[in-house]
Amino acid sequence: MPHETRQRPVPEPVPDALGAPRPARRLDRRAVYWWTTQNVLVVAPVLAALAALAPLPDAPSWLWPVFAVLCPLGVGYALLTPWYRYRVHRWEAGDAAVCAVSGWFVREWRVVPFTRIQTLDTKRGPLMQLFGLSAVTVTTASAAGPVTIAGLDDTLATEMVRDLTERVRALREDGT
Structure with a gap:
C-alpha cells in the first residue's frame, strides 16, 4: 500500500560553534x-x-x-x-556528521562524525512495514552506543544509508 506524503522543504542545517549541524529534519509523520x-x-x-x-x-x-x-x-x-516524540525528535546528515536529537525530559544530542562510523543498519519491523517506515542505526566504537533514527520513510532511509556509505567510503580514513 503506497503512501504519498507531502514533504516540507528541508531547512538548511545551521552549524553550531564546533561546525556540527544542528538537527533540523523531522521524522516522517507516519511515525506518530x-x-x-x-x-x-x-x-x-x-x-x-x-x-x-x-x-x-x-x-x-x-x-x-x-x-x-x-x-x-x-x-x-x-x-x-x-x-510529543514527533515534535522533539530531529535528525540531520550534514557534510561531515550525522546528528540526532531525542529524549523525553532530558534531550540527547548525538553527533557521529563520518570518520567514526563503523556500520550502518536499516531495520523494519512488522508494524514499521505496515506504515512504510524504517529505522537507520549508525554504529561507532563509542561507549555511548549507536545512534538510531527511527520513523524515517523507507525510501528515504534506503537513500540515506546508500549516501552515507558512499561518503564514508570516500573519506579513505580509518577512524580508529
Missing part, C-alpha cells in the same frame, strides 16, 4: 501513527485485563480504583506521547 499503534498494543491489553478482573466476585476492592486511575493515564499516554 506507528508509535500510537505500539502504545495501544501495550495499554489496551492491560486495561482490558483490569476491566475483566474487576467485576469478579473474588476481585480485591482496590482493583476498581486502580482501573479508574490507569484508564485515563493509559489512554493519554497512548494518544499524546507520539505527538
